[in-house]
Amino acid sequence: MKNLKFLFVSILLVFVATTSCESDEDTDLGAAIEAPSGLDVIFNITQDNSGLVTISPSGVNVSSFEVFFADGTGESEVLALGQNAERMYAEGSYPVRVVATNLNGDTTELTKNLDVSFRAPENLVITVTESSVSNFGVSVSATADFETAFEVTFGEDPALAPVAFMEGDTVDYDYNGTGTYTITVTALSGGAATTETTEVVMIVDPVSLPLDFESTTLNYNLINFESAVSIIANPDISSGNDSASVVSIEKTGTQTFGGVVVPLSAPIDFSGPQNLRMKTWSPMPVGTKVTIKLENVDGSxxxxxxxxxxxxxxxxxxxxxxxxxxxxxxxxSRFVVFFDLGAAPTGDVNYFDDIELAEGPPILLPLDFEDPNRIYNIGTNNGGFSIVANPVPDVVNSSSTVLQFDRNATGPNNFALVAIVVDQPVVFNSNTSFTLKVYSPRAGLPVWLKVERIGNGGLFQEVTSVTTTVANGWEELTFNSFTGNTTNDLRNIVIFFDPLQATSAPETIYIDDLIKIN
Incomplete structure (x- = not known):
């Protein structure tokens, strides 16, 4: 027992002695730490006119820094030795204060002015292009180095505020009339420094295809010969032509070749379609000849x-x-138009409008698939189409050419269909009906007819209750009592074949002669 007590006392004494020794050393080190000195702060301003500044404080005998940004926010940031701070500044001068602290809590501070000034943007390039949708429109974009944003004015209305935009953006503008205008683009730096450039544009109203005679600012310079010619209000606004203005022409005198020259501003671009279409209105008998020829600028x-x-x-x-x-x-670069060329004047007044290049004739009702020049815009679902010789001509349908629809074997709710876009909107009233000739491999085939707006099938007129009664033979179906939620701008004709039921095997269906009644 005595030995154990002695050992315990010895250990306790050693511990106390050791503790006492360490405490003395700490007191000596603290007394040796000097106050922070040699303070400095370096400002690194990013050269992109963003206002981003890196603040790097330094000093001797420092354990931490507190940087007071002096930007009006009252904010600061504490940094360990070797760290830096980042801050966004507007252009100006800022008294940045740095307070350094040592391990004892002693402090030393330094205030140094930060001057932020943005460099003027460089390499400013502007791009001005003609609008694709307006003869009086332009589109403007710009690039530059060291810019933060752009502003553009279009030189038409001095009271109009500049339009701000960013690099990569495009600003569109439509002038109110023809003339010469100065477009000014200013590249902003984020501060007072700016760079500016201008481009002069001439806004003209060219006579070009398609030609619709609707412009109120353009002089079409029509040249009449042996005829009376003028641009007038459309005397028969209808689904065939809802334009406001058309050309009126009447042969006068005794000559048989009375006509009109329609000049263009530049030669015709034939890189796309090379055939022509033109709307006409004539009180003369069906089969009256209409003639067009093309000439260069002087007719040579x-x-x-x-x-x-x-x-x-x-x-x-x-x-x-x-x-x-x-x-x-x-x-x-000019058209010559004749009505009834070679025949004596009759006193009839004819009209024409909307001259355009086109691959083929317009796709209009009735649809009979007989004209090989027509280029149809046809889409399908759960099947494919082709225009073929009538495989079974009979008394119901003796046409030479029909549309073939090959329906796939599908499950229910398959919506097998063919959709045909026409160039002229289908006009509906309370009495409108359609007939369609159908050759089905089975009786009892439900056929739906829907006429809808292009791009929005939710606006439509539709009949869903017509069913074939003949197998392997032509019959004419009638569609009436249309239901829907619009009668305007309906140009997509959709024909469904048994869209709700499944078929275990493919089947081929033929259609022809879609005719609108009323």
Whole structure:
């Protein structure tokens, strides 16, 4: 027992002695620490006019720094030795204060002015392009180095505020009239420094295709010969032509070749379609000849005559002129239009409008698939289509050409369909009906007819209750009592084949002669 007590006392004494020794050493080290000195702060301003500043304090005998940003926020940041702070500044001068602290809590501080000034933007390049949707429109974009944003004015209205935009943006502007205007683009630095450049643009209203005679600022310079010609209000606004303005022409005198020259501002671009379409209205008998030919600017080079024949009287229709053989390398820049060329004047007043280049004739009702020049815009679902020779002509349908729809074997709710876009909106009233010739491999095939707005199938007129009664033979179905939620701008004709039921095997269906009644 005595030995144990002695050992315990010895250990206790050693512990106390050791503790006492360490305490003395700490007191000596604290007394040796000097106050912070040699303070400095370096400002590194990012050279992109963003205002980002890196603040790097330094000093001797420092354990931490507190940086007071002096930017009006009252904010500061504590940094360990070797750390730095980042801060966004506007252009200006700022008395940044740095307080250094040592391990004893002693402090020393330094105030140093931070001067932030942005460099003027460099390499400013502006791009001005013609609008794709307006003869009076332009689109402006810009790039530059060291810019933070851009502003643009268009030189038309001095009271109009500049439009701000960023690099990568495009600003569109439509002028109110023709003229010469100065577009000014200013590159901003984020501060007072700016860089500016200008570009002069001439806004003109060119006479070019498609030609609709609707401009109120343009002089079309129509040249009449042996005729009376003028641009007038459309005398028969209808689904065939809802334009406000058209050209009126009447042969006068005794000559048979009365017509009109329609000049263009530049030669026709034949890099795309090369055939022509034009809307006409004539009170003359069905089959009246309408002639177009092309000439260069002075008429010294002329094409052959291209002819089309009216199919209605006292109604608007779109005629197609097949220009096969046309030398498209010639600088043709004007049209010559004749009605009833070669026949004596009759006193009839004819009208024309909307001259355009086109691949083929317009796609219009009725749809009979007989014209090989027509280029159809057709889509399908759960099947494919082709325009083929009538496989089974009979008394119901003796047409030469029909549309074939090959329906896949599908599950229910398959919505097998063919959709055909027409160029002229289908007009509906309370009495509108359609007939359609159908050749089905089975009786009892439900056929739906829907006419909808392009791009929005939720706006439509539709009939869903017509069913075939003949297998392997042509029959004519009638669609009436349409239901829907609009009668405007309906150009997508959709025909469904048994859309709710499954078929275990593929089947081929033919359709022809879609005719609108009323």
């Amino acid at each position: 080079i002329a094409s052959a005559d291209y002819e089309a024949f009216t199919t209605v009287s006292s109604e608007w229709e779109t005629l197609f002129f097949d220009t096969a053989g046309l030398d498209t390398t010639q600088p043709f």
